[in-house]
Amino acid sequence: MDVIKTEQEFKEQAARSSSLVVVHFLAEWAPQCSQVTDALIELKNDPQCAKANVQFIQVEAEDVPEVSMHYEIEAVPTVILLRQGKAVDRINGVKILEMTEKVRQNAGNNSVIMPTKKAEPKEKLEDRLKRLINSHEVMLFIKGEPDAPRCGFSKTIVGLLKDRNVAFGTFDILTDNEVRQGLKTYSDWQLYPQVYVNGELIGGLDIVKELIENDEFEDTFPKQVPLEERLKILVNKSRVMLFMKGDRTGPKCGFSRQAIDMMNKTGIEYETFDILTDEDVRQGLKDFSEYRTYPQLYVSGELVGGLDIMKEMESAGELIDAVKES
Known part of the structure; x- marks a missing residue:
């Protein structure tokens, strides 16, 4: 098969x-x-x-x-x-x-197509843009993905950041025209790629090149830290952290959606990290936690488990006790 x-x-x-x-x-x-x-x-x-x-x-x-x-x-x-x-x-x-x-x-026959579910209300575009821009310390909006850029400018800026060991998240603007067009107005910057640091627009490829030529790059971008140290920082970013595909307002797989639903039922505050935006984290966390699948739930920096464990705990009435503050 x-x-x-x-x-x-x-x-x-x-x-x-x-x-x-x-x-x-x-x-x-x-x-x-x-x-x-x-x-x-x-x-x-x-x-x-x-x-x-x-x-x-x-x-x-x-x-x-x-x-x-x-x-x-x-x-x-x-x-x-x-x-x-x-x-x-x-x-x-x-x-x-x-x-x-x-x-x-x-x-042997043509069946009636199943009706689709009604779409849930969309997040406001401005709120979504703010969330995306602030989802990583350095956030890069490009055409394609870091390992497969779909234009020369995107390929060049990815290479410049990687060569200087900058950790960054990405968003492929070709997958969402609303973000692609909305970000131009939101940032008053009409071209792509666009790079942001701590939620603030730095500019595009030309600006990054100027920063390098003027020896201002290191003062603008945060220094890279070893992956293991970065993972420790991430799992402790919030008392309850969920590493998933997508985020709590837009999960990108059914497993992540189920995990979000369970966490929302607990009423406990938690943060999420979208592993699809950072391949280093996505692969590194598997070795760091010795757990190969996603989503992954952490409480106070300690791995609770994945979806199967969360389901077992919810069925036993133990999930809310595991995530609430003692």
Whole structure:
């Protein structure tokens, strides 16, 4: 069974297919997913499915958050049945018989597209821009991502900051036209990239180059600290810290959304860190905490655990005691 690792792969193999596509959203840490995988392998060899050219693919839900968010994956295993990228049915959890029947039923016919949920009220743009600008000490708005810039100016400024060991977060303006256009007015700066330090606009690539030429760069940008020291600072930034994909107002995967929902129910103040904006933190925290998946919850600098642990604690009525001040 094909395993999808990127949003682009998903679009090519699933979103554009006119035949039925069975998508299994799973996670390494959830052993029940293997039961669904085994059942889907049998279905793949089913004569009815083979005749209808049904495609079967798997998606690591946490590794492709854009796809998981689009199809509102909030738990694993979840199986979505698609035609031309549109969901025609879904099966939540380990329901082998129901899944088998639905796949066979949909194999040879066009089903009614499932209605989507009503969109939740959007955060005000100005508030969102302030939050993004202040999400990291140094915040860089570019086209693309640090490891894959999508214009020469973005590539150059990323290189300049990396060469000088500056720790920075990023936001890909190509993914959100509202931010892309709104930031021009908010900052009165029409070009990209844009770099901010402590919430204040420094400027674009030309300004950064001038700072370097005039030996003013080090006075403007904070000095880099070793990653381990930086991680210690981050896990202690607030008494309760949640490291996740996205943030509390815009989680970018179903697992992060579930963690946010649980934390909000406790009524306890907490802060979040978006690991998608900082690859060093995203990878480094796995070794630092010896915990490989996200989200990760810390209290007073100590790891409580991930989503599975949070769920167990909530079910046992222990989560609120774990996060409240003693």
